[in-house]
Structures are given as C-alpha cells and as structure tokens.
Amino acid sequence: MDALRPFEHSLGLAAALFFTYFILLQIRERMIWSLRTRGRPLPPGPRPLPIIGNLLDMPSLRQWLGFRDLCSKHGEIVYLDILGKPVLIVGSVRAATEILEKRSANTSDRTPSHLLPLIGNDIAFSVMRYGQWWRDHRRAFWQVFHPGQLSRYHDVERGLAHELLARLLESPQDSKQHLRFILSAISMKVLYGLDANRAENGELIGMAQEALRCTTDLATRTHPVDVVPFIRHFPGWVPGAGFQYALAKCKAAVIHLKEVPFAKVKAAYDKGQYQHCAIAALLSRMQALGGQDNVGDTYQEDVIKNAGLAAFEGADTTFYSLLGLFLAVSQFPEAQAKAHAELDRVVGPDRLPDFGDSKELVYINALIKEALRWHVVLPLALPHRTVEDDVYDGYFIPAGTMILPNTWAMLHDPEVYDSPDEFRPERFIRNGRLHTTARDGSAFSFGYGRRVCPGRYYADDLLYITVASALHVFRFEPPLDERGQPVKIELRQSHGLVSYPEDYRCTIKPRSAEAAKLVLNAQVASEDR
Numbered sequence: 001m002d003a004l005r006p007f008e009h010s011l012g013l014a015a016a017l018f019f020t021y022f023i024l025l026q027i028r029e030r031m032i033w034s035l036r037t038r039g040r041p042l043p044p045g046p047r048p049l050p051i052i053g054n055l056l057d058m059p060s061l062r063q064w065l066g067f068r069d070l071c072s073k074h075g076e077i078v079y080l081d082i083l084g085k086p087v088l089i090v091g092s093v094r095a096a097t098e099i100l101e102k103r104s105a106n107t108s109d110r111t112p113s114h115l116l117p118l119i120g121n122d123i124a125f126s127v128m129r130y131g132q133w134w135r136d137h138r139r140a141f142w143q144v145f146h147p148g149q150l151s152r153y154h155d156v157e158r159g160l161a162h163e164l165l166a167r168l169l170e171s172p173q174d175s176k177q178h179l180r181f182i183l184s185a186i187s188m189k190v191l192y193g194l195d196a197n198r199a200e201n202g203e204l205i206g207m208a209q210e211a212l213r214c215t216t217d218l219a220t221r222t223h224p225v226d227v228v229p230f231i232r233h234f235p236g237w238v239p240g241a242g243f244q245y246a247l248a249k250c251k252a253a254v255i256h257l258k259e260v261p262f263a264k265v266k267a268a269y270d271k272g273q274y275q276h277c278a279i280a281a282l283l284s285r286m287q288a289l290g291g292q293d294n295v296g297d298t299y300q301e302d303v304i305k306n307a308g309l310a311a312f313e314g315a316d317t318t319f320y321s322l323l324g325l326f327l328a329v330s331q332f333p334e335a336q337a338k339a340h341a342e343l344d345r346v347v348g349p350d351r352l353p354d355f356g357d358s359k360e361l362v363y364i365n366a367l368i369k370e371a372l373r374w375h376v377v378l379p380l381a382l383p384h385r386t387v388e389d390d391v392y393d394g395y396f397i398p399a400g401t402m403i404l405p406n407t408w409a410m411l412h413d414p415e416v417y418d419s420p421d422e423f424r425p426e427r428f429i430r431n432g433r434l435h436t437t438a439r440d441g442s443a444f445s446f447g448y449g450r451r452v453c454p455g456r457y458y459a460d461d462l463l464y465i466t467v468a469s470a471l472h473v474f475r476f477e478p479p480l481d482e483r484g485q486p487v488k489i490e491l492r493q494s495h496g497l498v499s500y501p502e503d504y505r506c507t508i509k510p511r512s513a514e515a516a517k518l519v520l521n522a523q524v525a526s527e528d529r
C-alpha cells in the first residue's frame, strides 16, 4: 500500500492543479466578460440551465407563437442561450427599428449553416455572411430590380398573369399548380428570357420547381445536420445518414438552376441573339465595365449566376403570399365584394386591369398589404446576426448573437391592429388613400435594415397584376363539404422558416359569362403576339 502513496500524492497534486487552473480560467473569463459588458446585464429572458441553456424554452413548432408568449412575459426583447449560442428575440416594432434598422451596420450578418453547402444553396446571397461578397451580389441584383427598371418586366408579368387566368378558368381545382408554374415561368422569362412553355425548357422548369420545393421543404424543419454537424461527413450508406441522398438530389437541382439557364443566356448573348432579360442586362454591364472593377470576369459571372439563383428562389415567397391571399378573399366575402366593386368602377367590364390602373385601385393595393400582414410568409424574417458587441436600452448584446425578429407578432399585435386575425384591408386606407405608418410595422413583412428584401418593389408589381387580374374575373369562395355547405377555414400557418397556409382550399369561378370571355380573349390576343 505504501508503494501507492507517491502515486496518490501526485494524483492529488494534479487534481489540485487542475482545480486551480479551472478557477483561474473562470476568473479570467469573468474578467474578460465584465470588461466587455462593463457591468451591463444581458437582456431579460428565462433562466438558463447548465450546458443546455434555454434549449427547453425554445418553442418546437410555430416558434413565432412561443416567442410572442416569451416577450409578453419578459419584455420586447428576450435573450436565450441555446447550447452556448446567444439568441435574441425581437418582439416589437420599436425594438426592431432600433436594433435592426438603425444599427443595421452591426446586425446584418447571417448565421453560418452546415446544411446549406450540402444542398448547394450557400451561394444564394440571402444566406451569405455580411461583407464584400454579399455586397457585390446585392448590388448586381439591385441594378436590375430597382424601381426604375421594373417597367421593363411589365409585359412579361401581364402576359403570364393572363395565362394564369386561362389556366384557372380551365381547371380551377389545380390552382396551386397553376400559380407555382406561372410564377416560375415569370422568373424564367424576367431573369433569363426563357419561355417556360417551350418544350426545350421543360426539363429546366421541372428542375427549377424541384429546387424550390426541396429548399423550402428543408427550411421548414430543423435538419439533423444542424443539430449534430459532424454527421455531414458520413456517406449515405452509413445507417442513419440516408438523408445524404435527398440532399444530393436537392443540390443537383439547385446547381442546375444556377448553371443551365445562365449558360443559355450567355451563349445567346455571346452570339448577340438574346432577348432582353435581367441576366443579359448584367452581362452587358459586365462587358461595358471591361474589367475596370478589378475583380475579373469569372468573379463577375459567378456573382451574376448566384444573384439569378437568389432572385429565382426569393420570388417563391410571392407564390406563398398568393396562396394566403386567395384563401383570405374566399373566407372574407365583404373584402372581396369591395375589391370587385372597385375593379368594376375603375376598370369596367370590357378589359382586364393593367399597371396604369394601380394608383386608382386603392382597395386592391390595401388588400395586398393586408394579405402580407394577415398571412406572414417569413414569420421570423431570415435570422440576422450581430458582428460586434452592442448595447440596447442598457442591455448587453454579444457579438455573434442570432437575432430573430418576430414579424408575425408585430403584425398581429392587437394594440396596433384591432382584431388582428380578421382580414380587413380598410386598415390601410385613410381618406380614400393608402395609409401606412412607421408604428404599424407593415413594411417589416419584407424584412429589416440592410437585409431588407431587395425584390420588394418587383414583388409588389407581381402581386398587383396577378391579384387585380384574378379578382376582376373570378369569384373566390370557400370550398363545399359533402352536404354542399361552405367550409369555414381558419388560417393556420405551417411551421417553418417559410410558412404557408396549411389549408388553402377555395373554389374559383368566373364572375360572369362576360368575365370568362375576357379571359379567353386575352389568351387569344397573347397567342397572336
């Protein structure tokens, strides 16, 4: 036994040394922390547990509802520690304006993801880290989608909106497929000048729709790779890693969407035989610059391709907004009747609405605004992230904090919106004009600060022409049950980053025989063109 004594002694010494080292480390951490925070507290929030922090406080489904409840309990901002990672919930218009708008130089980063590179989507600038690479993409995008450029796309939008009407007239029960196809077709034409109805583009449009479907699907749930990142290195044949096959399929569709339409435009552009489109405009600008920007053509081409992909994917939100809007008008007949009355007065029975009518179609524009408020497609926007330490209202916000603005809660705040679950476009009309205030935060359906949706003006055009045209000729009604009675559908938004109405059923019928004739005539006119 005596022989073991020196060993016991050195074990005791090692333990004492380790303990001292641990204590010193703790003291050092605390000193660094108090120097960083200067004694300021973290924002309020539920008490964290050791190691897992507030993991158990994270709502698992429809997080915007749980976050709203956390904010009612703790205040307009709530701090959570999720497995050591700082998260800040921003629950009021005031806090969002201060944190995400006024300090957007510090709050416009994005959180790195382990999943996105596996599906090839890390090249979309919506998810890029804040910095020059992101800035170059955003600048390229803005050159072709700023308000001064948008009238160039009106013919395409109008023509395909008319095609949507014809499709809805023929098979209204397939409204979702028609909407998705037409919106993809608009993106294909506006971005790449390609006609989705031509047989040679069939595969392309199929792959594009697959890319949209799988990326949205992945955005609706937490993927195992984001929880246990090292499993991303496991090949698909390893038990439990079968998800790799689905990710690889999604990546193939995303890369196809990035490369193939771009290659088509580029080939046509190089031969001088291209149609005007956003990507050709960017190629032409690149040529005009002739390398003066010191970044080289390969870099610029990559930026153009990636910006095209981000625009195609970004525009998908319009599809979900329209699903929500059609549901809203079918369930709120009074709003629909007012929209019909306005269209009858301003446009009349002999033609379809056009962009020039927009100023006078105040109710239609208010109806679109209300639809974006009522059904919030990105209820928590896209997560932002702080670059540096910051202070708000005396609270310390560490660098690297993920910021989740609860847009849904801001747009359903009963203090601002009376009966927020009701669909009432009148909220946005005062003295016969469209009326919004900074307090109502309705602009936040398009996001915040430097990351605000750069496609918002283009989206407004898309929504306007589709909604005005569809409401001019169709009546949207609730679906009927087996006894022929109308079904009351309460809006229930799907769980996920991108959220859509879980039940969007409605019946779509022409308002009159004349309305149906208008649709058919518009179709003949566009075929003749």
Ligand code: HEM
Pocket: 125, 126, 127, 128, 138, 145, 310, 311, 312, 313, 314, 315, 316, 317, 318, 321, 372, 377, 378, 381, 382, 383, 384, 444, 445, 446, 447, 448, 449, 450, 451, 452, 453, 454, 455, 456, 458, 459
């Ligand atoms: C109703 C339609 C739309 C809604 C509600 C919407 C909403 C949003 C929101 C909430 C964000 C996140 C902003 C943030 O992080 O704070 C965003 C980002 C973005 N949107 Fe949209 N959007 C719509 C249509 C479009 C369209 C039509 C395009 C493309 C033509 C587009 C392209 C983008 C892009 C590229 C980003 C990423 C911006 C960045 O990270 O810098 N969006 N959008």
